[in-house]
Amino acid sequence: MPSHPRYREDLTRTEILALLGAGPLNRSQIAARLGLGAATVTEHTRRLVALGYIRELAPQVSGPGRPRVPLEVVADAAYTLGLRVHPTHVVGVLVRLDGSEVDRFEIPFDPADDPVSQLADACAGAFAAETGSRVRGVGVALPGVIDPTTGTVRLSPRLGWTGVPLGPALAERLPVPVLIDNDTRASTTAELLFGAGREHDDFLVLAIGDGVGMGIVLGRRVHRGPDGVAGEFGHVPVDPSGPVCVCGRNGCLEAYVADHALAARARRRGLTDRDLDLDGLLALAGAPGFAELLAETGAILGRAVAGVVNVLAVRALTVIGESHVLWPYLEPGFSAAIGAGVVAFPDLDVRVRPWDDSAHARGAASLVLAASIAS
Numbered sequence: 001m002p003s004h005p006r007y008r009e010d011l012t013r014t015e016i017l018a019l020l021g022a023g024p025l026n027r028s029q030i031a032a033r034l035g036l037g038a039a040t041v042t043e044h045t046r047r048l049v050a051l052g053y054i055r056e057l058a059p060q061v062s063g064p065g066r067p068r069v070p071l072e073v074v075a076d077a078a079y080t081l082g083l084r085v086h087p088t089h090v091v092g093v094l095v096r097l098d099g100s101e102v103d104r105f106e107i108p109f110d111p112a113d114d115p116v117s118q119l120a121d122a123c124a125g126a127f128a129a130e131t132g133s134r135v136r137g138v139g140v141a142l143p144g145v146i147d148p149t150t151g152t153v154r155l156s157p158r159l160g161w162t163g164v165p166l167g168p169a170l171a172e173r174l175p176v177p178v179l180i181d182n183d184t185r186a187s188t189t190a191e192l193l194f195g196a197g198r199e200h201d202d203f204l205v206l207a208i209g210d211g212v213g214m215g216i217v218l219g220r221r222v223h224r225g226p227d228g229v230a231g232e233f234g235h236v237p238v239d240p241s242g243p244v245c246v247c248g249r250n251g252c253l254e255a256y257v258a259d260h261a262l263a264a265r266a267r268r269r270g271l272t273d274r275d276l277d278l279d280g281l282l283a284l285a286g287a288p289g290f291a292e293l294l295a296e297t298g299a300i301l302g303r304a305v306a307g308v309v310n311v312l313a314v315r316a317l318t319v320i321g322e323s324h325v326l327w328p329y330l331e332p333g334f335s336a337a338i339g340a341g342v343v344a345f346p347d348l349d350v351r352v353r354p355w356d357d358s359a360h361a362r363g364a365a366s367l368v369l370a371a372s373i374a375s
């Protein structure tokens with residue numbers, strides 16, 4: 001019977017696999033890229049070789065000294081399955097050890113109707129396939145406050161769940177370990193392994209969509225906080241007399257920036273009498289009134305991010321989430337607010353990640369891979 005895997009703060013082995021996914025490297029190159037000691041790399045690579053996840057290539061002699069042994073990832077030696085749970089659908093990706101995708105699927109989902117059975121059914125195809133025995137774990141990314149150490153969804157307003165022990169319940173239905181985590185944090189892990197983490201040890205991930213979240217990476221560690229509650233950036237107070245937020249307070253950042261909040265603000269300003277979704281907002285984004293609304297919103301977002309940048313002294317930010325399509329309209333206000341508000345590093349390295357639903361799922365797959373090769 002699979003047990004609940006220990007949540008793994010140390011992603012080192014997964015980082016080594018992700019790094020080797022770009023091509024073979026020897027141990028000293030791995031140590032230099034990841035800022036690790038030689039003994040640490042030797043220990044982790046020995047374990048990965050024993051698992052059959054990496055292999056040694058022929059030694060290369062170049063100049064004096066011992067020949068260097070390049071290491072190569074055996075990408076198809078094991079797979080992980082990542083799911084992203086959305087209020088209306090689930091996106092799944094089957095991922096190789098180097099982070100590349102084997103398969104991707106999408107199924108409808110109703111959070112009110114036996115979610116464990118729906119998610120177990122969503123995984124069934126991957127286990128039934130010829131390669132099913134290679135699937136070593138299932139990672140699930142969800143919106144809300146998630147405690148990955150117990151596998152419990154503490155609070156997810158978007159799914160309408162409170163205190164749901166999803167991880168253990170799903171693990172009883174599947175032949176492999178299951179790990180659940182907040183979707184922004186899952187994507188932040190993917191960004192550490194395959195994105196900004198290739199250049200930066202400290203960075204932020206700003207997730208904008210039907211909510212606002214923040215992933216925090218410091219010293220190549222994804223910050224979770226006690227019980228997984230860190231990163232509730234959407235509820236940073238902006239103005240106590242501002243619009244009502246989904247959390248019941250007034251004037252949270254999310255009450256200005258979330259797609260539904262933008263739509264409500266556009267209606268209140270008389271810019272539209274329709275209930276716009278994200279596509280509707282994007283279609284009107286350059287129109288008079290809307291352009292100002294979005295620039296103002298970018299400035300509100302930029303002031304809040306500047307506060308975090310000042311406190312943590314990070315130099316890079318990656319923007320993800322459904323609403324990244326609005327970034328060209330948010331960016332002018334955002335950049336001006338960062339320039340005015342950031343003390344130490346006004347040249348913040350901001351990148352907008354071409355993003356789709358599967359990004360959170362790939363992050364979830366990375367998390368469960370880290371957990372499954374931890375020991």
Ligand SMILES: [Zn+2]
Pocket residue numbers: 234235245246247248249252254
């Ligand atoms: Zn709030």
